[in-house]
Amino acid sequence: MKLSLQLPLLFVACSLPLVAGCAAWSPQNLFGTNLAGPPAQTYEERKAEAVQSFELKREQAGIQAAVSTWERGDVEKAQAKLQSIVASSPKSVTARLRLAEIMASQNESSAAETHLRECLTLAPQNAEAQHALGMLLSDWPGREAEGRPFLQRACELDPQNAVYAAVLQDQ
Structure with a gap:
């Protein structure tokens, strides 16, 4: 047999065990753990997760915008923005902290204390x-x-x- 004919036969002979192994493949590694990960989420679960992620990012952007507004000197607008965020996300510790800072700077100590104590209740x-x-x-x-x-x-x-x-x- 010539060498040119031997190479394709050698390739086929070496490939057969691999093909047979692929047919029986499962998403587990050699240690028996599942490589496929957790079961797939339903559409509704993925949608709820995406909405929650979006809301959190929007809240963080709103807080940063309010802080920037405060730093530029528009205290009333910053305070109103943070109050709006706290109203829509009452468990937002960061929004309450920033709102309390503004209130304290405006000598609204009682209101600032209320927000800070709520922060400590939450976190x-x-x-x-x-x-x-x-x-x-x-x-x-x-x-x-x-x-x-x-x-x-x-x-x-x-x-x-x-x-x-x-x-x-x-x-």
């Missing part, structure tokens, strides 16, 4: 909310001592934050 492990409430209370005449536990908790939650540590040390 008790949020160091930023702990710190913000501690600062608000520490600057409030007659309530200075109430702020210290919140400042301490912020430091416990985020021990690497030098600002939190410095503020606590100054109290």
